[in-house]
Amino acid sequence: xxxxxxxxxxxxxxxxxxxxxxxxxxxxxxxxxxxxxxxxxxxxxxxxxxxxxxxxxxxxxxxxxxxxxxxxxxxxxxxxxxxxxxxxxxxxxxxxxxxxxxxxxxxxxxxxxxxxxxxxxxxxxxxxxxxxxxxxxxxxxxxxxxxxxxxxxxxxxxxxxxxxxxxxxxxxxxxxxxxxxxxxxxxxxxxxxxxxxxxxxxxxxxxxxxxxxxxxxxxxxxxxxxxxxxxxxxxxxxxxxxxxxxxxxxxxxxxxxxxxxxxxxxxxxxxxxxxxxxxxxxxxxxxxxxxxxxxxxxxxxxxxxxxxxxxxxxxxxxxxxxxxxxxxxxxxxxxxxxxxxxxxxxxxxxxxxxxxxxxxxxx
Amino acid sequence: xxxxxxxxxxxxxxxxxxxxxxxxxxxxxxxxxxxxxxxxxxxxxxxxxxxxxxxxxxxxxxxxxxxxxxxxxxxxxxxxxxxxxxxxxxxxxxxxxxxxxxxxxxxxxxxxxxxxxxxxxxxxxxxxxxxxxxxxxxxxxxxxxxxxxxxxxxxxxxxxxxxxxxxxxxxxxxxxxxxxxxxxxxxxxxxxxxxxxxxxxxxxxxxxxxxxxxxxxxxxxxxxxxxxxxxxxxxxxxxxxxxxxxxxxxxxxxxxxxxxxxxxxxxxxxxxxxxxxxxxxxxxxxxxxxxxxxxxxxxxxxxxxxxxxxxxxxxxxxxxxxxxxxxxxxxxxxxxxxxxxxxxxxxxxxxxxxxxxxxxxxxxxxxxxxxxxxxx
Numbered sequence: 001x002x003x004x005x006x007x008x009x010x011x012x013x014x015x016x017x018x019x020x021x022x023x024x025x026x027x028x029x030x031x032x033x034x035x036x037x038x039x040x041x042x043x044x045x046x047x048x049x050x051x052x053x054x055x056x057x058x059x060x061x062x063x064x065x066x067x068x069x070x071x072x073x074x075x076x077x078x079x080x081x082x083x084x085x086x087x088x089x090x091x092x093x094x095x096x097x098x099x100x101x102x103x104x105x106x107x108x109x110x111x112x113x114x115x116x117x118x119x120x121x122x123x124x125x126x127x128x129x130x131x132x133x134x135x136x137x138x139x140x141x142x143x144x145x146x147x148x149x150x151x152x153x154x155x156x157x158x159x160x161x162x163x164x165x166x167x168x169x170x171x172x173x174x175x176x177x178x179x180x181x182x183x184x185x186x187x188x189x190x191x192x193x194x195x196x197x198x199x200x201x202x203x204x205x206x207x208x209x210x211x212x213x214x215x216x217x218x219x220x221x222x223x224x225x226x227x228x229x230x231x232x233x234x235x236x237x238x239x240x241x242x243x244x245x246x247x248x249x250x251x252x253x254x255x256x257x258x259x260x261x262x263x264x265x266x267x268x269x270x271x272x273x274x275x276x277x278x279x280x281x282x283x284x285x286x287x288x289x290x291x292x293x294x295x296x297x298x299x300x301x302x303x304x305x306x307x308x309x310x311x312x313x314x315x316x317x318x319x320x321x322x323x324x325x326x327x328x329x330x331x332x333x334x335x336x337x338x339x340x341x342x343x344x345x346x347x348x349x350x351x352x353x354x355x356x357x358x359x360x361x362x363x
Numbered sequence: 364x365x366x367x368x369x370x371x372x373x374x375x376x377x378x379x380x381x382x383x384x385x386x387x388x389x390x391x392x393x394x395x396x397x398x399x400x401x402x403x404x405x406x407x408x409x410x411x412x413x414x415x416x417x418x419x420x421x422x423x424x425x426x427x428x429x430x431x432x433x434x435x436x437x438x439x440x441x442x443x444x445x446x447x448x449x450x451x452x453x454x455x456x457x458x459x460x461x462x463x464x465x466x467x468x469x470x471x472x473x474x475x476x477x478x479x480x481x482x483x484x485x486x487x488x489x490x491x492x493x494x495x496x497x498x499x500x501x502x503x504x505x506x507x508x509x510x511x512x513x514x515x516x517x518x519x520x521x522x523x524x525x526x527x528x529x530x531x532x533x534x535x536x537x538x539x540x541x542x543x544x545x546x547x548x549x550x551x552x553x554x555x556x557x558x559x560x561x562x563x564x565x566x567x568x569x570x571x572x573x574x575x576x577x578x579x580x581x582x583x584x585x586x587x588x589x590x591x592x593x594x595x596x597x598x599x600x601x602x603x604x605x606x607x608x609x610x611x612x613x614x615x616x617x618x619x620x621x622x623x624x625x626x627x628x629x630x631x632x633x634x635x636x637x638x639x640x641x642x643x644x645x646x647x648x649x650x651x652x653x654x655x656x657x658x659x660x661x662x663x664x665x666x667x668x669x670x671x672x673x674x675x676x677x678x679x680x681x682x683x684x685x686x687x688x689x690x691x692x693x694x695x696x697x698x699x700x701x702x703x704x705x706x707x708x709x710x711x712x713x714x715x716x717x718x719x720x721x722x723x724x725x726x727x728x729x730x731x732x733x734x735x736x737x738x739x
Binding site: 019076077081084087088091092115116192195196293294296297298299300301303304305307308311312 | 654
């Protein structure tokens with residue numbers, strides 16, 4: 001479906017993040033950005049010709065449209081899943097940070113989507129700045145520090161939201177020199193903390209466990225990536241494989257010292273994003289934390305746990321009495337004595353009480 | 364010492380002779396069938412039956428052929444496939460939910476996946492229980508959906524719950540021949556909840572060895588949500604004063620959030636719908652985690668009516684499934700009839716066999732120690 005200029009026709013409707021259909025829009029489509037061969041998506045700018053997009057603040061009159069290229073390949077659903085994931089994680093980020101002025105500039109922002117179109121797509125707010133590939137080794141010293149701070153802030157925000165990007169690299173990181181903001185984009189491979197890792201990304205940008213697809217996603221996966229990106233931007237050096245980059249210059253050595261154990265092969269050995277911010281004497285960009293799970297959902301989980309435990313409570317009680325570790329029950333003799341003892345004590349108590357009543361009566 | 368001559372096969376019981384089977388009941392009227400005194404009949408295309416004399420059949424292959432179309436009668440006269448009495452008592456699975464909840468689409472997709480050897484990794488080979496029933500079912504339900512991408516029309520009320528929709532025989536190595544039959548228990552059966560007697564309610568629950576309660580994610584997602592009267596069949600068993608089940612029923616159940624693709628951007632649904640079982644092994648801890656998340660999700664959406672089976676059935680698991688992968692249907696212009704049209708995308712069934720696997724574990728068909736933990 002092409003328009004007069006031979007481009008794939010611009011959409012006239014999409015769904016907003018509340019799931020409602022927004023219809024009757026008119027966009028002018030720019031040409032597609034150049035794409036690598038085999039790339040699953042095509043990106044281009046859409047300019048709205050009938051005013052800002054409804055319900056979006058700050059106002060937007062243009063958006064990025066990321067389209068899924070069909071027909072899909074041999075692994076037919078992989079690219080669909082990438083687009084689905086952009087939507088799922090994008091929606092999650094908006095839920096966490098709100099969809100107004102409070103949404104952090106450090107993270108790309110989902111505006112809308114349409115998965116039922118002939119070429120399914122998402123709409124994103126225009127990106128900031130330029131891909132950092134274009135600023136490698138060209139930042140002034142103060143800008144370098146601002147870059148480091150900006151990237152650590154960005155991954156801290158991801159951690160607050162419970163999102164692990166998994167593929168922070170020079171192609172998914174942008175630098176806005178005017179505002180001195182680092183922006184992270186492309187959430188197709190991202191997960192929520194704790195979800196099983198799928199083998200994606202490659203060394204040195206993605207952490208070793210991420211590349212291998214081992215274990216569960218951890219916020220410190222992004223710490224590895226951020227450290228590699230910072231190192232690359234400042235020194236131009238890229239690590240060979242899953243290792244520390246080895247610029248022998250004083251700059252490189254100093255930077256490695258700053259980043260400390262950020263290059264540890266396992267997530268659990270790496271510092272957290274807050275630790276990295278602390279080395280730069282910076283504070284938490286989102287100190288109040290964020291609710292990443294609806295309270296009623298957590299309540300529902302508790303209800304489930306309680307009900308399940310109730311169902312099998314009897315069995316658990318019986319099972320525990322059969323455990324060999326428990327001492328054997330006291331022999332019958334002792335128990336009888338105990339019973340007699342109790343009766344004995346009770347009668348003593350009774351006689352005391354009667355006596356004391358009598359005594360009280362007398363005095 | 365000479366061993367007495369053994370017959371090369373036993374017509375009434377398939378090999379190998381296992382422990383004496385539990386009593387076998389007619390799944391329609393629940394009368395017990397005496398398996399020691401059974402008469403088999405051959406049923407032809409016109410429905411005419413002739414008594415079978417199995418002593419004249421000496422060839423095992425020929426016996427197998429004959430048995431595939433043979434039937435037996437229960438004491439009330441209901442006609443059952445022979446394989447329902449030759450092996451383990453059938454697992455009778457009832458799918459419960461009002462019309463258009465996606466039950467029929469789910470069942471058609473489950474049968475299709477089983478036909479494509481979907482249970483192989485769990486140790487089962489599957490063959491149709493009765494050839495002609497299966498062919499009819501494929502022609503009427505499976506092929507229109509999976510070959511031609513046509514949405515299934517709502518199940519006609521008359522065809523619900525009178526006899527089973529389709530059945531399979533699960534075969535595991537030498538030691539198991541397990542019939543599984545599926546009933547589509549639907550809409551109209553439950554529309555007049557007030558008219559239904561307690562006896563009726565009990566019969567429905569008793570007739571099945573396991574129940575699959577289907578919740579429609581697309582109606583849940585619509586403004587205002589919905590409540591399915593079909594679930595009242597279990598609601599009636601809950602003590603109104605305490606809000607607790609009078610006693611837990613010993614048979615297994617599964618609550619299935621169907622058409623879950625509609626809600627696939629919601630975190631708990633996304634987490635489980637996309638999670639293909641890489642290990643292809645029954646994992647009771649994972650099943651419990653999914654049950655917990657889907658329970659919490661339905662609770663969060665104020666759909667507690669859909670959770671009542673959890674209070675009634677002792678072992679009850681929860682699952683997300685998507686039979687088709689998307690809800691997008693292209694209706695040809697000028698066609699305003701519901702049920703027409705074609706799915707826009709290729710069908711992508713997801714996790715459709717998980718509820719059945721859970722039920723096979725909870726009924727003991729999968730007899731491993733892990734399986735015994737499912738539902739706990």
